[in-house]
Amino acid sequence: MVYFQSSERVRKLPVNFFDQLDNRLAESEHSGKPFINLSKGNPDLPTPGHIVESLKRAVDKPENQAYPPFLGKENVRLAITDFYKKEYGVTLDPLKEVAIFHGAHIGITGIPQVLLNPGDYMLITDPCYPIYYSSAILSQAQTYAMPLEESNQFLPDYSRIPKDILKKARVLLLNYPNNPTGTLATKAFCEETIDFARKYHIPVINDFAYASLGFDHNKPLSLLQTEHAKTVGVEVYTMSKTYDMAGWRFGFAVGNASIIQALNHFQMHAYSTVFGAVQDAAACALKSSQKCAADIVSTYQRRRNVLIDGLRRIGWNVASPPGTFFAWLRVPEGYDSQSFSDLLFDHAHIVVAPGIGFGENGNQFVRISLVNSEDILAEAVDRIEALHLFK
Ligand SMILES: Cc1ncc(COP(=O)(O)O)c(C=O)c1O
DSSP states (O other): OOOOOOOHHHHHSOOOHHHHHHHHHHHHTTSSSOOEEOOOOOOOSOOOHHHHHHHHHHHTOGGGGSOOOTTOOHHHHHHHHHHHHHHHOOOOOTTTSEEEESSHHHHHHHHHHHHOOTTOEEEEEESOOTHHHHHHHHTTOEEEEEEOOGGGTTOOOGGGSOHHHHHHEEEEEEOSSOTTTOOOOOHHHHHHHHHHHHHHTOOEEEEOTTTTOBSTTOOOOOGGGSTTHHHHEEEEEEHHHHSSOGGGOOEEEEEOHHHHHHHHHHHHHHTOOOOHHHHHHHHHHHHSOTHHHHHHHHHHHHHHHHHHHHHHHTTOOOOOOSBTTEEEEEOOTTOOHHHHHHHHHHHHOEEOEEGGGGOGGGTTEEEEEOOSOHHHHHHHHHHHHTTOOOO
16 A cells, blocks of 8 residues: 555644543453443434434435535525524524534534634634634634633633734634533623624634523523624534434534625535435424423433532532533542543543543543433442542
């Protein structure tokens, strides 16, 4: 075989953080007590039955066996605009302000590529979903990571961005509800964000992957609910978490028409179209009763309570996440995110995601996900208690 070197862009991409965690687990799995894997963000619940049935029907339709239209089927674009109107009171043009694609991942790597040129800066947060760094690399752009501090409710402080970075900033990429911290955006923060973006002429993307996952009746805000948001903003939505459809690969972006148009143009060249039957099933999910989505939130909320109440009972004084399906837990004194994750791995056979994987600022935290049953989470608490780390 002749070895062909990959492109500079591809060589710059880091090792996938979650893949590394999986490999470590795979190597150790046969050694004694089974592991509890609390590191993953892959929903464990089945897709609601009515959505699965709608896909089955859609597969039989001849129209779905041919190429679908480039911009997506009309029924799904209308379902998206109706959904945003019903859920958030936001009015959207189904042709000019909606783009569909194979999951949020495509949106958050695609939109920066349609807006950034080499040397531009993308503003992200530290910690953040690690793919944001890859997205900047694919765009041949630099990143400036705004620290998320617990003392500021894990919201960035725009006034701390250096002036020379502001001049070169061409995208602001946010993610609320936030992975990994579990934070929800406040109305005041959304307003501040839109004011900031308008003042400095920076397009803002909100990765709304955990849109439905707010606990204790706190419904997460859409950035587009903010006045003037569409003048500078787009939001990326996914079916993966709201409806447990992670494997189906369907997401969409809504908002600023110039960004949507550029994204649609890019996609026609880069990815082509989404399977029509998946589009029909997504339309069914968005148009049907949202009780299934509320039931999913209730399940995660019960799991969160089992985990957080349990950890507090054994003396680990942790904060309770208001949203997402992640708990972002400060590690006990004397540890950092990696050494504490190693301790749990080696002595409790529990896999958690070390916070350092989400950025330097995550180094005093570990991320535990709620995509495991209440029994498994309770067992994890028991295993941590047996380490006698607290009290
Ligand atoms: C913050 C965030 N954005 C995007 C995604 C990817 O979502 P999708 O399944 O729609 O590609 C994830 C998945 O875990 C995520 O955590």
